[in-house]
Amino acid sequence: MTQSALSARLLRIKPSPSMAAKALVDKLRAEGRNIVDFTLGEPDLPTPPHIIEAAIAAMRRGETRYTGAAGTPALRRAIAAKLARDNHLDYRPEEIVVGCGGKHIIYHALAATLGAGDEVIVPKPYWVSYPDISLLTDATPIEVNADSANGLKLTADALEAAITPRTKWVILNTPNNPSGAVYSRGELLALAAVLRRHEHVMLLSDEIYEHFVYDGGRHVSPAEVAPELRDRILVVNGASKGYCMTGWRLGYGAGPKFLVDAISKLVSQTTTCPNAIAQAAAIEAFAGDQAPVHAMVAIFKERRDRIVAGLNRAEGLACPAPCGAFYVFPSVAGLIGRRAPDGTLLDTDTEVANYFLREVGVATVDGASYGMSPYLRLSFATSLNAIDEGCALIAEACSKLCPSR
Ligand SMILES: Cc1ncc(COP(=O)(O)O)c(C=O)c1O
Numbered sequence: 001m002t003q004s005a006l007s008a009r010l011l012r013i014k015p016s017p018s019m020a021a022k023a024l025v026d027k028l029r030a031e032g033r034n035i036v037d038f039t040l041g042e043p044d045l046p047t048p049p050h051i052i053e054a055a056i057a058a059m060r061r062g063e064t065r066y067t068g069a070a071g072t073p074a075l076r077r078a079i080a081a082k083l084a085r086d087n088h089l090d091y092r093p094e095e096i097v098v099g100c101g102g103k104h105i106i107y108h109a110l111a112a113t114l115g116a117g118d119e120v121i122v123p124k125p126y127w128v129s130y131p132d133i134s135l136l137t138d139a140t141p142i143e144v145n146a147d148s149a150n151g152l153k154l155t156a157d158a159l160e161a162a163i164t165p166r167t168k169w170v171i172l173n174t175p176n177n178p179s180g181a182v183y184s185r186g187e188l189l190a191l192a193a194v195l196r197r198h199e200h201v202m203l204l205s206d207e208i209y210e211h212f213v214y215d216g217g218r219h220v221s222p223a224e225v226a227p228e229l230r231d232r233i234l235v236v237n238g239a240s241k242g243y244c245m246t247g248w249r250l251g252y253g254a255g256p257k258f259l260v261d262a263i264s265k266l267v268s269q270t271t272t273c274p275n276a277i278a279q280a281a282a283i284e285a286f287a288g289d290q291a292p293v294h295a296m297v298a299i300f301k302e303r304r305d306r307i308v309a310g311l312n313r314a315e316g317l318a319c320p321a322p323c324g325a326f327y328v329f330p331s332v333a334g335l336i337g338r339r340a341p342d343g344t345l346l347d348t349d350t351e352v353a354n355y356f357l358r359e360v361g362v363a364t365v366d367g368a369s370y371g372m373s374p375y376l377r378l379s380f381a382t383s384l385n386a387i388d389e390g391c392a393l394i395a396e397a398c399s400k401l402c403p404s405r
Pocket residue numbers: 041100101102103104127173177206208237238239240246249250251
């Protein structure tokens with residue numbers, strides 16, 4: 001069999017660039033290279049013990065079988081309570097669908113609603129999977145520039161200009177991967193005012209990094225500020241990031257019943273249901289002791305400050321402090337046009353990322369993968385030692401570059 005066996009739909013997409021970067025790190029390490037890895041899209045801390053114990057207890061109780069497609073009633077109730085407690089949102093369990101990760105919910109939501117000719121507004125910089133998941137449904141992702149004067153956030157004017165009669169979804173991600181931008185209540189209200197005028201447009205609000213907000217800020221859900229849009233908003237979240245549960249594969253969507261039912265119907269024909277044991281553990285994550293989450297965010301704040309200071313010491317990098325998530329997104333404009341010691345011209349952020357990996361063994365992801373250049377994304381979900389070592393190596397690599405052409 002050859003490529004001709006593959007569908008046009010599959011050939012349209014690429015592997016997730018952040019997962020590809022991680023695979024390259026694993027390969028180089030297996031070859032014996034010492035790599036400082038800033039590509040990680042997951043907390044490096046272990047799943048809290050009380051969550052693990054809940055999973056073990058569930059297995060001992062025999063909760064090892066299929067569940068309903070949308071998840072167990074107990075977990076959907078726990079998520080409804082979590083949405084009320086943390087986000088001031090009022091969802092009934094029947095308006096919640098649980099899936100194998102937030103990504104799974106996003107795919108199923110888009111697959112349930114989109115077809116050829118439909119458009120999905122994806123503000124740049126974006127999480128790598130939004131455009132490709134849209135393409136998989138035969139829809140067209142419409143990439144819209146975020147405002148660099150406004151912390152790389154989508155403005156109401158840019159949203160208004162991007163909406164057409166074919167627009168079906170707008171995807172908003174706050175706190176944002178890769179920029180770390182956190183939308184304020186006022187910014188969300190301005191975007192909601194635009195959506196109010198366009199009744200055919202739905203909002204997918206990806207809030208997977210909700211817990212990671214620094215400097216006294218607070219995550220606000222668009223569904224909280226615009227309750228009148230409730231029937232057109234799908235809130236997506238999960239256990240992966242806030243509870244260090246990336247490998248458990250547990251996410252959820254909360255939204256209007258017709259949409260939740262449609263996603264459940266699709267899940268019943270694809271993965272059948274989410275992992276039963278992960279569901280039992282997630283009840284403990286969402287309803288149990290929240291102290292580990294707060295402790296983790298304090299650790300991440302220190303890491304954020306350390307990486308921002310370290311990168312700003314490197315000549316040619318400009319790194320603002322992100323308000324949320326666990327990524328920095330420095331501009332590398334000051335390195336573009338310069339030459340590596342081996343003569344290679346650094347003419348794109350991809351070349352800069354390749355140069356850092358080749359020259360000093362530091363792995364980052366290019367801004368191009370997130371639709372915005374010339375930037376790099378670095379995750380600070382790693383130890384302070386790794387941050388110090390990696391920043392020193394990046395500064396060394398920058399100092400070796402020949403002057404601009
Ligand atoms: C912005 C964003 N949304 C959703 C996800 C999906 O997370 P999961 O499928 O593990 O819940 C990720 C993971 O990296 C992400 O960065």
